[in-house]
Amino acid sequence: xxxxxxxxxxxxxxxxxxxxxxxxxxxxxxxxxxxxxxxxxxxxxxxxxxxxxxxxxxxxxxxxxxxxxxxxxxxxxxxxxxxxxxxxxxxxxxxxxxxxxxxxxxxxxxxxxxxxxxxxxxxxxxxxxxxxxxxxxxxxxxxxxxxxxxxxxxxxxxxxxxxxxxxxxxxxxxxxxxxxxxxxxxxxxxxxxxxxxxxxxxxxxxxxxxxxxxxxxxxxxxxxxxxxxxxxxxxxxxxxxxxxxxxxxxxxxxxxxxxxxxxxxxxxxxxxxxxxxxxxxxxxxxxxxxxxxxxxxxxxxxxx
Amino acid sequence: xxxxxxxxxxxxxxxxxxxxxxxxxxxxxxxxxxxxxxxxxxxxxxxxxxxxxxxxxxxxxxxxxxxxxxxxxxxxxxxxxxxxxxxxxxxxxxxxxxxxxxxxxxxxxxxxxxxxxxxxxxxxxxxxxxxxxxxxxxxxxxxxxxxxxxxxxxxxxxxxxxxxxxxxxxxxxxxxxxxxxxxxxxxxxxxxxxxxxxxxxxxxxxxxxxxxxxxxxxxxxxxxxxxxxxxxxxxxxxxxxxxxxxxxxxxxxxxxxxxxxxxxxxx
Numbered sequence: 001x002x003x004x005x006x007x008x009x010x011x012x013x014x015x016x017x018x019x020x021x022x023x024x025x026x027x028x029x030x031x032x033x034x035x036x037x038x039x040x041x042x043x044x045x046x047x048x049x050x051x052x053x054x055x056x057x058x059x060x061x062x063x064x065x066x067x068x069x070x071x072x073x074x075x076x077x078x079x080x081x082x083x084x085x086x087x088x089x090x091x092x093x094x095x096x097x098x099x100x101x102x103x104x105x106x107x108x109x110x111x112x113x114x115x116x117x118x119x120x121x122x123x124x125x126x127x128x129x130x131x132x133x134x135x136x137x138x139x140x141x142x143x144x145x146x147x148x149x150x151x152x153x154x155x156x157x158x159x160x161x162x163x164x165x166x167x168x169x170x171x172x173x174x175x176x177x178x179x180x181x182x183x184x185x186x187x188x189x190x191x192x193x194x195x196x197x198x199x200x201x202x203x204x205x206x207x208x209x210x211x212x213x214x215x216x217x218x219x220x221x222x223x224x225x226x227x228x229x230x231x232x233x234x235x236x237x238x239x240x241x242x243x244x245x246x247x248x249x250x251x252x253x254x255x256x257x258x259x260x261x262x263x264x265x266x267x268x269x270x271x272x273x274x275x276x277x278x279x280x281x282x283x284x285x286x287x288x289x290x291x292x293x294x295x296x297x298x299x300x301x302x303x304x
Numbered sequence: 305x306x307x308x309x310x311x312x313x314x315x316x317x318x319x320x321x322x323x324x325x326x327x328x329x330x331x332x333x334x335x336x337x338x339x340x341x342x343x344x345x346x347x348x349x350x351x352x353x354x355x356x357x358x359x360x361x362x363x364x365x366x367x368x369x370x371x372x373x374x375x376x377x378x379x380x381x382x383x384x385x386x387x388x389x390x391x392x393x394x395x396x397x398x399x400x401x402x403x404x405x406x407x408x409x410x411x412x413x414x415x416x417x418x419x420x421x422x423x424x425x426x427x428x429x430x431x432x433x434x435x436x437x438x439x440x441x442x443x444x445x446x447x448x449x450x451x452x453x454x455x456x457x458x459x460x461x462x463x464x465x466x467x468x469x470x471x472x473x474x475x476x477x478x479x480x481x482x483x484x485x486x487x488x489x490x491x492x493x494x495x496x497x498x499x500x501x502x503x504x505x506x507x508x509x510x511x512x513x514x515x516x517x518x519x520x521x522x523x524x525x526x527x528x529x530x531x532x533x534x535x536x537x538x539x540x541x542x543x544x545x546x547x548x549x550x551x552x553x554x555x556x557x558x559x560x561x562x563x564x565x566x567x568x569x570x571x
Contacts, residue, residue: 001318001320002318003317003318003320003321003324004315004316004317004318004321005307005314005315005316006313006314006315007306007307007308007313007314007315008308008312008313009306009308009311009312009313011312012308012312012313012542012570015312015542015570016542019542149359149360149363150360151360151363151364271325271329272333277333277335277364277366277367278332278360278361278364278366279332280328280329280332280333281328281332282324282325282328283328292306294306294308294309295306295307295308297307301321302317302320302321302322302324302325303324304324304327
């Protein structure tokens, strides 16, 4: 027989979840050197949709299909191709005098970033998070309270606390889809980069590149190691190379759970804490939680 | 049947927990349970019942009792009055059904649905100056008080008579109350009060009447709760307010099964 019972309906819990979800936002940036090219991103993430259900035996809260809105997402790729220099070519040579008319040597791809691609990939990637949590209680023995009475600890803000923590059982991020338009975005970025590269180059250079490499587009695509599936390439670049998806999963997990209590209160619990007299401190014991299919319960006893 | 079948949030407390809270109040706010004249406040050992209190009360120099005026003597206009004390030695409640306070005095039986019984042991003391001490305060001939105007002006004594001996006695008090919503407040309604074993019966009734009047007019209004104060926020995300009365929630708060419960809805 518990002295105190506090119950929240599944609907109330869903409303609490919705408001917590709507309060989430995260932005981050990262970059990596992958040899032939460097890649970096700037991202903003919000959460939408999804639902939470309470389950009994085993007690858990199930998170279903929480949409991860990855917007904005800016991907910047810098391609550094090996410098290539054409030999000088003598067009007219006279004995003793030597070459009197020559085409000088011309070097290509001397810059650190020969081609820069700026991709706006906001709202391109559809992702969902699903998972299951339990709620556990923890009694936090505040080390700062050592040697203090309960009232001293109250006034010094060092009181012990009962904490309610979300304990993730499992949590997954699934990439549902990458919009087909990503191919068009990439093509447009490559065209822009090529135009910028060629804007000051002599006409024979263009012909030379075509003759040597079969076209600049092929050069770039080859450097990026893009073959048939752009979706797979992008997912691999963002996920594996840049670690974006793991970062998103980690930050969502930490927001929903991890070390941050979803709720906590002092023990002993203060009453009549306003005014000039000491508060009345009520010891709270045996705090526990119970999850049924219909509601979430907090149970506790008042100490003697 | 879930506790939240008809509301978003449900909170209840068992009478055992409530009585435990009451005991903590008694130890940490002794001034709510002990009342005495100024001489007793200066020397708490003079109280009828030794006052028990939590060490923090002394550590933070909180009062162990609340001051009350000396008892005046109508017609005597000197500075002296009688010392007095009133102490709530023991207090408890019992939510329906009747069990932890049982049996109730027959005048209060039965404890009906939604009713709560209260009990308290009061210790009352009056300082009595010995006969020989009083002689020095008897008005000199020619200074007798005017009997016709004895109560026209009630004096306000500022000192106790010397050498008083506290005459102490105890009363057992029982009451029945009901918690009602009287917008904008939630309050207790006193249904009946019984003081056990005062004789003669007429005096018991008269004293009970006075006590009921005192409780209704002076004490109960002190413990009203503004309903807007029952609205609270949870982590800045959720605001809750007491659910309205309906067919599904005929009473809010509800007293049943040895508990008092409040039903809340999300705002």
